[in-house]
Amino acid sequence: MRTISFSDATLEAMREEMRRDPTVFVYGEDIVRQGGIFGQFKGLPDEFGDRVRDVPISETAIVGAALGAALTGTRPVADMHFADFIGVAFDELANQIAKNRYMFGGQTNIPLVIRAPDGLTNQAAAQHSQSVEGWIQNIPGLIVVAPSSPATAKGLLKAAIRQNDPVIYFENKVLYPQKGPVPEEEYLTALGKAEIRRSGKDVTIVAYSILVQKCEEAAKQLEAEGIDVEIIDLLTLKPFDRETVIESVKKTHRCVIAHEAVVTGGLGAEIAATIQAEAFFWLDAPIARVGAKNVPIPFSPIMEKFVAPQKEDLIRAVRRVLYREA
């Protein structure tokens, strides 16, 4: 299979969907002039002209306009530049986009995608480093996805664009240059379905986005200790794939949930609550959560590393749920 970057995989997804459906268009800050801050839109305006647009720096306008466009029957893809900025358009997102279908009795679809580059990279500091799915998680009416690889980036973006409900697409900035195998033929990655990245019998790690590869590294090291780790890549964070998670926990009896977002009030809490409700009697240890500490992301490289979840944190958490470490 050919190998392409995560960034190119999203570009392919955009290109294929824009060719397939003339109502798909994309707009955001600096995506024509610059090709996107991470190069993820490079070359797109050449083929699609004014279906790729730069807009003024106003997330309120971008997200509000996306709703209007979706209501009129097009399929807008709005780029947030940084996921951190989504807060500016919170009312549009939480009170309008998420609720319109419900409040108008299901008379219309809201087929829009908000692309939100998130995560830590190169000391971008407190306002440009966050993973904010926790903010979005609490809003009924939104679908939330987070690819972990070039292949899932392409498949999920295509599926999100074709979805008739609003999808928030979190793409981790560190993943953009990373390369991986991506099928040449057409495919979609199903929304709501997790994938098991590694099958194991001793402990389940539920992860997504950038943490999946950190978990794979940790699993390799743990294997040397005789610990057989199963890794579930959620892909869709809301609604997440309960069945796959519960089945795995029933098999391994132990669970670690890992995300780069802050642990407090994070998706891990929601998953842990679901596991204890549905698989309590299969648990042999308290569920462990691994994520960022409850502080703004520091600029200092040393402090940034300290605050963010590392491979060592994952290894410790796994040992803890196996009672091999206090």
Place this chain on the structure above:
Amino acid sequence: MATDILMPQLGLTMNEGTITEWAKKEGDKVAKGDLLFYVENDKAVIPYESQGEGILAKIVVGPMATAAVGAVVAMLVQPGESMPESPPAPPAAQSNPGAFSESTPVSPEPAVTEVPLAAGAAPSAAALSKEEHGGFVRSSPYARKLADKQRISLQSIQGTGPDGAVIARDVRSGAPSAAATTANTAAPPFSDQRLSRIRQVAAARLTESWKEIPQFTLSIEAHAQGLLDAQSAFAALDEKISLTALLARLTGAALKEFPLLNSSWLGDGQIRVFSAANISIAVDSSDGLVVPTLRGCGERGVRELNADLRELAEKARARTLSPEAMQGGTITISNLGMFGITRFRAIVNPPQCAILSVGSIVRRPEEYEGGSRFISTIEIGLTADHRIVDGAYGARFLAQLKRYIEHPVLALG
């Protein structure tokens, strides 16, 4: 229709019971009269027989779990009938504030591995229940599920998880402390165990006896030849009469002249003196000491008493004694002679006034007509409540009993 099997009330004071063992498993056919389970109350482990027939569809109260009297412990269905979706939860024993059901622990503390011992004044059944309540076994949910499936009591497993919690590997290794010790060097070199309810109640009563009752012990040696001759006389008729049955009969006769020893302390300056000598006979069983009652020892023939005693002892060993069979004792005989014990000091079994301790028959030399000869002797001890009787009263009783032992014919009155 599914039929609920309820926790039986075996004895007036029983508020709750612990099912120590299920004789049937889910899916088994059950006929009326089949042994279903053994239930332990404060007094004994009692077999419970099915009152109905059908298929045991669901065990609600598992082995070593406790439920209030009247709570659903299992469900019977008829062949072809399906199980009701969710079995009703055992009703909370609201009328018995001291009772609890295993499924509703209120407090996970303190750690269970401690053996609760009764302290201070006589704890009531309710107080004992509370102790068990606090003795919730720390365990992972999965360990609990595994143990339940394998019908292992969590209390019997040494936990190796945090703070001694039982985790899945402990149940899988199935092995209590010894195995855990080799598997995990951190395991302590001892095993903490929970006492059975019978043992807990006995502990409370004995503590009460020891602390509350000023008791004295006397002992007397009697020639045992008379007893042996009596046994031989029956043996010649191919009848085996036990020493205990003979002694019970002779004690019954002696008590007629010393009724204060056949009494109970009521408190408030009162005692109750019994007319019949219903003697509690200490029997060693797999559940520990049990004391069935041999009734009418002052009146009935020794053959009859012997037959009764044999039946009671067999039932005690088979754990099929009814609660009634253990009630109503007015004095106790404890015989450790069969173990080679020649003399011992017993502890009064409250509210009874007295207990006799019987040693083994031994051969010893005796001065006889300027020379010596070997005789068979037996030593009888009497421990009695000094609040009710004095030493001299006890001594006179023992002297009378000695006379009867040496010349059983005198007991004919």
